[in-house]
Amino acid sequence: MLRIAIVGLAQTGKTTLFHILAHAHGAQAASSRTETHVGVVAVPDSRLDRLSAMYNPKKTVPASIEYLDTPGSVIDLLRSGARGAASIKEVDALAHVVRAFHNDAVPAPSGEVNPKADLENTDLELILSDLAVVEKRLERLEKDVKKLKNPVLEREFEAVQKCKTALEQQIPLRQLEFSEEERKLIRGFTFLSLKPMVYVLNLDESDAARTEAADEFAAEMGLARKPRTAVTAVCGRIEAELAELSDAEAAEFMQSYGLKESALARFIRTGYRLLDLISFFTVGEDECRAWTIHAGSTALDAAGEIHSDIQKGFIRAEVVAYDDLVAAGSLNEAKARGQFKLEGKEYVVHDGEVVHFRHSG
Numbered sequence: 001m002l003r004i005a006i007v008g009l010a011q012t013g014k015t016t017l018f019h020i021l022a023h024a025h026g027a028q029a030a031s032s033r034t035e036t037h038v039g040v041v042a043v044p045d046s047r048l049d050r051l052s053a054m055y056n057p058k059k060t061v062p063a064s065i066e067y068l069d070t071p072g073s074v075i076d077l078l079r080s081g082a083r084g085a086a087s088i089k090e091v092d093a094l095a096h097v098v099r100a101f102h103n104d105a106v107p108a109p110s111g112e113v114n115p116k117a118d119l120e121n122t123d124l125e126l127i128l129s130d131l132a133v134v135e136k137r138l139e140r141l142e143k144d145v146k147k148l149k150n151p152v153l154e155r156e157f158e159a160v161q162k163c164k165t166a167l168e169q170q171i172p173l174r175q176l177e178f179s180e181e182e183r184k185l186i187r188g189f190t191f192l193s194l195k196p197m198v199y200v201l202n203l204d205e206s207d208a209a210r211t212e213a214a215d216e217f218a219a220e221m222g223l224a225r226k227p228r229t230a231v232t233a234v235c236g237r238i239e240a241e242l243a244e245l246s247d248a249e250a251a252e253f254m255q256s257y258g259l260k261e262s263a264l265a266r267f268i269r270t271g272y273r274l275l276d277l278i279s280f281f282t283v284g285e286d287e288c289r290a291w292t293i294h295a296g297s298t299a300l301d302a303a304g305e306i307h308s309d310i311q312k313g314f315i316r317a318e319v320v321a322y323d324d325l326v327a328a329g330s331l332n333e334a335k336a337r338g339q340f341k342l343e344g345k346e347y348v349v350h351d352g353e354v355v356h357f358r359h360s361g
């Protein structure tokens with residue numbers, strides 16, 4: 001399962017965001033022994049809802065992402081040593097909550113509400129943490145490269161040096177282009193600034209309907225269209241209230257604030273896209289289900305996501321596009337219309353395809 005850690009300074013709204021994620025989308029929240037909390041959150045997808053309405057299955061299973069709520073300030077966490085940093089080193093992506101809301105009852109992280117400075121300070125801390133790892137490794141590599149004359153070590157030296165150059169210029173590693181080989185060479189360092197990042201601007205209630213807030217902030221911070229980087233905005237206070245309401249009440253409440261959709265659903269989808277993930281579906285009377293794969297995955301990869309036996313016994317994938325299936329109304333009708341394709345192992349699965357695997361065993 002994919003994991004995203006919610007990080008940020010203290011009192012920015014991390015736990016608020018975590019709770020509304022957990023509450024609103026049927027997550028199973030479980031507190032672990034450490035102070036870090038874990039919740040499994042369903043990815044809302046209207047396509048799955050539609051398929052489920054068609055099949056009326058016993059079970060509908062959405063794609064899901066695991067979220068971690070980290071305690072206190074991420075800066076303290078990193079400075080507390082290896083143990084503190086470990087919890088966020090293992091995740092696939094980071095969600096950095098940046099405080100833009102004003103509330104005199106809740107002290108702002110650095111004395112005043114200053115999202116720009118807070119973001120810069122926190123990013124710098126992630127960069128310094130990576131730089132410490134890089135410098136330690138380079139020290140060792142410099143000796144070994146001279147001694148051992150091993151070409152693999154030489155290439156690692158170059159890759160790590162490339163990281164160092166960027167980090168020294170305060171460029172997070174996620175913004176760099178790496179070759180496949182370089183990626184492999186640096187994977188083991190689990191660099192924090194290399195992880196895909198979604199910045200979550202936590203807005204004042206009065207700004208909640210300003211859908212352009214995220215884009216403006218991204219432009220101001222020079223983050224627009226940066227690789228593996230996304231910026232989104234929520235108002236924690238409003239989302240927390242929304243999570244307590246019935247659907248009808250929530251609709252009315254959103255209207256009163258001029259909101260078109262829950263910012264939370266947008267946030268969850270942003271995380272999903274950031275990781276370059278897509279969904280394919282399996283349908284049937286027992287179960288309709290969304291599965292998560294990386295964009296570019298083959299039919300064989302997709303089969304493996306469901307079960308290793310299906311992957312091993314793979315014969316063919318029967319594939320129909322979501323829109324075609326919905327328009328046809330049933331698999332049989334889609335078949336009759338010739339919209340059903342039989343594909344082999346190497347077929348690249350597209351977002352939204354409904355797939356049935358023929359397999360032996």
Ligand SMILES: Nc1nc2c(ncn2[C@@H]2O[C@H](COP(=O)(O)OP(=O)(O)O)[C@@H](O)[C@H]2O)c(=O)[nH]1
Nearest residue numbers: 010011012013014015016101103106235236237
């Ligand atoms: N006014 C306002 N207060 C918020 C908002 N989000 C969180 N808070 C409050 O800020 C305080 C700190 O929030 P919390 O989620 O515990 O922050 P954390 O320290 O980052 O986990 C709590 O009292 C929240 O109720 C918001 O969007 N608007």
Ligand SMILES: [Mg+2]
Nearest residue numbers: 014015071072
């Ligand atoms: Mg908290």
